[in-house]
Amino acid sequence: MADLEDYSGEFRPDLKLTDFSKEALVRLLIAASKMYLGADGMWTTVIRQRYGDEVALSCSKEVWDTNWKQELRRPTQAMNIHGNDIASMFKYFQIDPGFAVMFDIDYELRDDGNYGLMTVTKCRTLEYCERHGDDWLLNLACNELDKPLIAETARFFNPEIKTTILKLPPRKSKDDIACQWEFKLET
Amino acid sequence: MQELKDYSGPFVRNIKFEDFSKEALGRLLQACCKEILVLDAYWQEQMRKRVGEDAARECLIENYTRIGKHEMKWTMEALNIKGNDVEAYAKANQFLPSFAQGFFDFDWDVKNKNHAILTVQRCPAFTQFKEQDPEKLEWNCHVLEAAAIKAYAAAVNPDIQIKALKVGLGGKPDEIACQWEFKIET
Numbered sequence: 226m227a228d229l230e231d232y233s234g235e236f237r238p239d240l241k242l243t244d245f246s247k248e249a250l251v252r253l254l255i256a257a258s259k260m261y262l263g264a265d266g267m268w269t270t271v272i273r274q275r276y277g278d279e280v281a282l283s284c285s286k287e288v289w290d291t292n293w294k295q296e297l298r299r300p301t302q303a304m305n306i307h308g309n310d311i312a313s314m315f316k317y318f319q320i321d322p323g324f325a326v327m328f329d330i331d332y333e334l335r336d337d338g339n340y341g342l343m344t345v346t347k348c349r350t351l352e353y354c355e356r357h358g359d360d361w362l363l364n365l366a367c368n369e370l371d372k373p374l375i376a377e378t379a380r381f382f383n384p385e386i387k388t389t390i391l392k393l394p395p396r397k398s399k400d401d402i403a404c405q406w407e408f409k410l411e412t
Numbered sequence: 413m414q415e416l417k418d419y420s421g422p423f424v425r426n427i428k429f430e431d432f433s434k435e436a437l438g439r440l441l442q443a444c445c446k447e448i449l450v451l452d453a454y455w456q457e458q459m460r461k462r463v464g465e466d467a468a469r470e471c472l473i474e475n476y477t478r479i480g481k482h483e484m485k486w487t488m489e490a491l492n493i494k495g496n497d498v499e500a501y502a503k504a505n506q507f508l509p510s511f512a513q514g515f516f517d518f519d520w521d522v523k524n525k526n527h528a529i530l531t532v533q534r535c536p537a538f539t540q541f542k543e544q545d546p547e548k549l550e551w552n553c554h555v556l557e558a559a560a561i562k563a564y565a566a567a568v569n570p571d572i573q574i575k576a577l578k579v580g581l582g583g584k585p586d587e588i589a590c591q592w593e594f595k596i597e598t
Contacts, residue, residue, distance in 0.1 A: 228434075231492035232507070236499050236522045240506060242438045242513065249491060250437040251429045256486035257444040257509035260479070263486075264448060264510070267479045268455040271471050276463060284458045292447075292454050299443035304436060305418035312423035319427055320419060322444035332425055 258326035262350075269365070278361055286369055293374045296323050297381065309383040311341035311408050317382075318343065328403075341408040348403035351394050360395075367393050367404065379408055386410050445512035449536070452510075469551065476560040481567035483508060488568075496569040497525045498594045504568070505530070526596040529577070535589035546581060553580045553590055561592060571596050 228246035242250065268288075272281040297317065300306075306316050315332045319325050329347035334340070354363035376388040391405040413424075416432050429437060455475075459468035487493070487504045494500065502520045505511060511518075517534035532538075541549035558576065565572040577591040 232503050233492045233494060236503050238520055243434050247430055247434050250434055252490040253507060254429060254437060254441045256490040257441055259486045260483050260509040261444055261448050263482055264479055265451055267475050271474050280462060287458050288454045292451055295450050296447055299446055300440060303439035303443040305420040316419050316423050320440060
């Protein structure tokens with residue numbers, strides 16, 4: 226069977242993921258990533274509405290304290306990513322359905338791979354928070370979750386990788402980048 | 413660039429998902445789908461600790477009934493699935509990230525555009541709770557799934573009628589997890 230570009234045709238009972246074209250699979254991957262982050266956001270919303278900001282914050286932090294390693298393990302296994310340097314970590318960020326699929330990110334490696342610069346040029350979470358004027362959610366996403374977890378991820382790849390945050394939201398203009406991170410591997 | 417079977421090679425600054433093979437993309441998609449289920453379980457656990465089992469269950473129902481229309485929309489857009497009949501619902505359901513092939517074994521018998529039967533042979537929750545927590549299994553199947561399936565179907569067409577043909581524990585060792593009928597009366 227030729228690759229299907231989409232599923233606009235008739236129902237097929239035994240259709241598998243690999244029956245679709247690569248482009249269709251990428252679109253489906255993006256849909257799954259939206260669901261992944263969307264379901265997390267929905268939990269936060271539901272709990273905030275029912276039990277308030279404090280419960281939602283503590284819940285979210287504890288969920289992600291556990292979940293970040295799962296999010297790291299499965300995609301790296303699926304894509305056979307190994308290594309303990311900054312390049313390996315960047316490779317993971319590039320394919321992580323909870324991160325790169327949903328954001329536009331630029332990566333730069335220097336000094337034989339011992340220096341890495343990661344710039345998030347487009348962040349859908351930030352755009353959502355700006356659109357809704359939701360500073361609480363912005364603080365949760367950037368300060369309470371990403372700030373510790375990205376540094377933790379770097380240490381997971383190699384305890385000698387030092388993380389420095391060069392820029393975090395809020396931003397002055399919508400043309401600004403969302404955030405920027407510097408990683409150094411001391412040798 | 414030659415198609416990559418995985419990402420074990422060197423870092424590529426401007427790599428795109430299209431640079432990977434279909435098999436690699438499939439594995440990555442499966443990893444994401446698994447993560448959706450795992451993340452959900454972590455949220456439930458945290459809520460159970462803080463507000464108790466009943467309140468956590470209420471949150472879970474609200475979560476799925478609210479996210480359902482979005483997940484259907486994202487999936488249907490990704491695969492260009494049009495229409496508002498039972499067949500369109502079945503097609504989208506085959507590729508829902510939260511109901512991923514590989515974690516759930518299911519079969520759709522589409523009798524016509526307005527009538528179909530879904531049989532779930534293997535469901536991770538059914539397998540887990542069957543022995544460990546039959547009460548939770550019954551709640552999961554009769555309350556949560558009933559509400560969630562209704563919300564997901566309504567996202568395609570509120571007139572889709574749903575009938576549970578087999579739900580919950582039947583007592584047989586090799587029983588299917590569940591079976592549902594979807595119909596639009598014309």
